[in-house]
Amino acid sequence: MSWLSRVRNGIPFLPKRQTADNLWHKCKKCEAMVFTKEWEDNLFCCPRCEHHDRIGSKARFEQMFDNGRYEVLPSPEVREDPLKFRDTKRYTDRIKTARTTTGARDALTNAKGLINRRKAVVGVQDFAFMGGSMGIAVGAAFVAGVRVAIANKCPYVLFTAAGGARMQEGILSLMQMPKATVALAELREAGLPYIVVLTDPTTGGVTASYAMLGDVQIAEPDALIGFAGQRVIEQTIREKLPEGFQRAEYLLEHGMIDMVVRRHDLKDTVGKLIEYLTPAKGRGKKAA
Incomplete structure (x- = not known):
């Protein structure tokens, strides 16, 4: 050899x-x-x-809940194609593809468990599911998550990631904006906090509604956050936008959000906020 x-x-x-x-x-x-x-x-x-890369609901729940233990809440049943919409392919086919790819029922998934020994309901929007777009199912899931939080006397924590309203549902998708606002009024009437974590990207109708209504607004580093796209704004105002416009750090500097937190510190930060903002009776049993 x-x-x-x-x-x-x-x-x-x-x-x-x-x-x-x-x-x-x-x-x-x-x-x-x-x-x-x-x-x-x-x-x-x-x-x-x-x-910070984009992640789905499963990874987010495992990172946030104590010992990675949580209970996924059932997704509400809604009418899936109210407008019988079709572009290059049928809307129902797009939903089936997204479900196969992500394993989720729709773009928003809720779960409940303990965060630093405190009860919490956490909702996560998955950008991989049709761009995290807000449709009837997302609106119904948001309301369901808020009401489970009220029933359990605990906060609702939402991780947003969306391209905006779902065009395949037209005006019905935009109706989810006031619907979510009314649900949050119920949460506040119950004296419970609503904590929002803005992740990359959070844009469009989601930013114009429940994404910016938190009692505390957190963002992950360098997350894109805005309503209209940068190019659209520049063409409208005919001016060049500043460097880093619509990024988390720029919004923090200009008072649009409360803090920018690294993913490694999110669990402890949210846990401390829950402890500060939730009555003592919201304390759960120590996780095994």
Whole structure:
């Protein structure tokens, strides 16, 4: 056997199935290549530049609830295609595809559990589900989450991520804005806090309604937050917008939000807010 064969045979090559794309993750911001395991262990944040990637409801619930234990709340049944909408494909087909891809019923999923030993209901919008768009199902899920929080005498914590209202439902999607506002009035009447965590991106009708109505407004670093797109605004006012416009840090500097919190610190920050804002009777039993 030649020396070249001996060297080649001594190299510990990984099996082909382990060297696929899922072994590495390319950061969308700095374009660094990092091990997927390292990226996941870092709460889906780039270990090089701290870019916070978008995550779904399952990962968010596991990060927020004590010991990763929680109970997913059932999604309300709604009429799924009230306008019989069709563009390049049927709306019902788009919903089926989104459900297959994400495993969620719709863009907003609620769960209840303990955050730092305090009861809480947490809602998460998943951008992977049709851009996290707000339709009838999202509005119904929001109201359901608020009412479960009222029944359990605990706060409602919402993680927003959306491109706005769902165009396939027309005016019916926009009607979810006042519907959510009325639900929040019920929550405040019960003396319970509403905490919003704005994640990348939170835009359109969601920003114009329940995303900006929190008692405390938190944002993840560098999250895009706004109503209309930057290009639309520039074309309307015919001026160049400042650097970082509509990013979390810019909004914090101009008083639109209360704090920008790294994902690693979110659980403790939200837990402290719940402790400050919730009556003592809202304390849950110590998680096992």
